Amino acid sequence: MPTDDGADLTNAELAELYRRYGFLLRRRGRTLLRDEALAEDALQTAFVKIIESRAALARAENRLAWMYRVVDRCCFDLLRRRRVRRTEPIDGRADTALAVPGVDVEARDAVLRVLGELSDSEYEVAVLAYVDGTPQTEIASTLGLSRPTIWKRLLAIRERAARLLEVTP
């Protein structure tokens, strides 16, 4: 696994990361973007960033969680660039993405449909809460915010999703 020596990751290290985490990272992109090609795009972009992040990756307590955050950011950029709300399931199939225990599937799917409409700060909280099932205290700690702030953002996200989905069921 990569060490914290400041250099870029080598091709062999990248290949190993892809072999070990590629499936899950692509799956994450598919969940957020609901589009195979976009997910591949996000994955490649994420790996371009990861190449130069040897030190951060080496320091990460949970490498997968750290890489999820990178993919999440790339997905957000793609969603904002497109300015399109994805309402149809991938390839016409119903949403079947496995939900993390403790996450309300209906709420998660509703939030996933409106991710592209959320603000930067809302998006980050939404993914941590509704996709990862991260407790509010942990989200607050991760983002350096207070728990009441997280609570307010989650309420805002829920209301925003409900409002948007009323317009486009």
Next chain:
Amino acid sequence: MTDSVPDLRNLHPTGARLDALVTGDADAHATAHVASCAACSAYVEQLRREVDAFAAAPRPEPEAFVQAVNRRRAADEARRHRGRWLGATTSALALAACVALFVHERPPALPVTEAPVAAPSVGPIRFKGGSQVAVVVERHGTQSREIGSLNIAPGDRIRVEIALDHDDDIQAGVVADDGTWVALQPAAHLGAGTHFSEGAIAFDQRVDPGWVIVGPPDAVARARSTRDFSGVHAIRIHPVAP
């Protein structure tokens, strides 16, 4: 949607921690929790089945993915270095020069109205191996990525994004209904990965209906001359008011 804001006291490990167990990363707390929690155990088992199925399916080698990432990184750096991409920093002069480089050709003599027309593919095309095509449309400084038909207004600029999971010879351009051809991507051998067309097209005051076509050079040539779109990806251009 339910009324509840997600869990205040979710006693399960987060998704990232559960997922990490499948990769073999050690997490004593998550491992102990899974051993005693039916829901988490079922989640991890299901995920493990997905990973196993993926591992068993034919797919590009990791080395091919790494090559694609390196190509993208090089392209990003070159783009930053040149300081030109279709985005907001591109000057009107540069775009004009870019468009001026395109060769406008008339297609072979076959009248368009007499040409046999094959139905174009719907949605993102899958070349051999399952790669896809999208069109990046820039309007008033805002970009959107389209995979269906295009509504193009005067002043819009378009570029093609081609995602390949294998090496292939690819050509792209726009053929207007009157047969006019404007190249977006000259015939070139592209490697696996995501590529943006070398050129962009800026539409002036008049937008003619036509097609963005992308595919192997021989299929593109056939599409231009006979309107047989069976071997290419074809995205319809609909002119709209600004």
